[in-house]
Amino acid sequence: MFANYHTHTWRCNHAESDERAYIEAAIAGGMKILGFSDHTPYPGLASWFRMEVGQAPEYFQTVRALRDEYAGRIEIHAGVEAEYYPAHFSELMDLLRQNGCEYMILGQHYLDSETDSLYTANASADDGRLRRYADEVEEGIETGLFTYVAHPDVFHYTGTDEALYRAQMRRICQAANRRNVPLEVNLLGLRMGRCYPARRFWEVAAEENCRAVLGCDAHYPRYLNDPKWEEEARRFLAQFGITPEETVPLVAIG
Numbered sequence: 001m002f003a004n005y006h007t008h009t010w011r012c013n014h015a016e017s018d019e020r021a022y023i024e025a026a027i028a029g030g031m032k033i034l035g036f037s038d039h040t041p042y043p044g045l046a047s048w049f050r051m052e053v054g055q056a057p058e059y060f061q062t063v064r065a066l067r068d069e070y071a072g073r074i075e076i077h078a079g080v081e082a083e084y085y086p087a088h089f090s091e092l093m094d095l096l097r098q099n100g101c102e103y104m105i106l107g108q109h110y111l112d113s114e115t116d117s118l119y120t121a122n123a124s125a126d127d128g129r130l131r132r133y134a135d136e137v138e139e140g141i142e143t144g145l146f147t148y149v150a151h152p153d154v155f156h157y158t159g160t161d162e163a164l165y166r167a168q169m170r171r172i173c174q175a176a177n178r179r180n181v182p183l184e185v186n187l188l189g190l191r192m193g194r195c196y197p198a199r200r201f202w203e204v205a206a207e208e209n210c211r212a213v214l215g216c217d218a219h220y221p222r223y224l225n226d227p228k229w230e231e232e233a234r235r236f237l238a239q240f241g242i243t244p245e246e247t248v249p250l251v252a253i254g
């Protein structure tokens with residue numbers, strides 16, 4: 001894979017290894033651009049699956065030091081994967097800007113500032129939750145601050161209203177097009193047989209001519225050097241006539 005912008009580290013409590021191990025795996029796999037996007041620290045929220053606010057300076061400093069050390073061998077970027085939670089978002093942006101964060105990808109793992117404690121990839125037949133997911137992702141895209149949408153199809157809708165599902169996903173696709181934001185085919189979901197990437201989502205994305213990008217969502221270094229799942233992801237997208245973009249211009253958050 002030429003570029004990957006979706007990489008985690010040990011700090012989020014559910015990924016392994018430090019940055020150097022990810023960088024070495026990426027280089028071994030022939031990668032030329034590697035973006036770190038660990039689960040963002042979120043002021044006002046202390047979820048188990050993200051680093052703490054106090055860890056932000058060390059995270060960004062570490063990635064920047066390695067970017068300089070590896071210059072000429074691989075291009076490295078320091079970003080985060082973040083949910084869009086309006087009540088905490090301006091505080092988040094202050095924190096990220098203070099720390100020199102280069103880019104954000106939007107990964108809506110929970111709804112409503114995590115007061116709704118159900119992971120969006122857990123089965124839900126609730127039409128209202130489905131609508132809120134689309135509302136929040138659309139609003140997040142409309143901030144113009146996200147480089148791309150990670151697993152836009154993470155919401156695991158098991159309700160009976162298929163037309164509603166498609167209409168809500170179409171809103172996300174159309175918002176992405178308005179803002180010229182690519183949508184990610186998530187290699188972790190594919191590898192693990194999760195609900196995403198979701199065929200019915202990508203049928204809609206194809207109808208809307210959305211831009212697409214592959215994301216390793218690496219929680220282990222070896223996932224950065226794994227041609228099998230890259231190939232699977234390309235085959236998955238090809239079914240819908242979609243070719244992923246090899247690089248994505250980072251949206252500066254400053």
Ligand SMILES: [Zn+2]
Pocket residue numbers: 008012014039219
């Ligand atoms: Zn994760």
Ligand SMILES: [Zn+2]
Pocket residue numbers: 006008081107150217
């Ligand atoms: Zn991720």
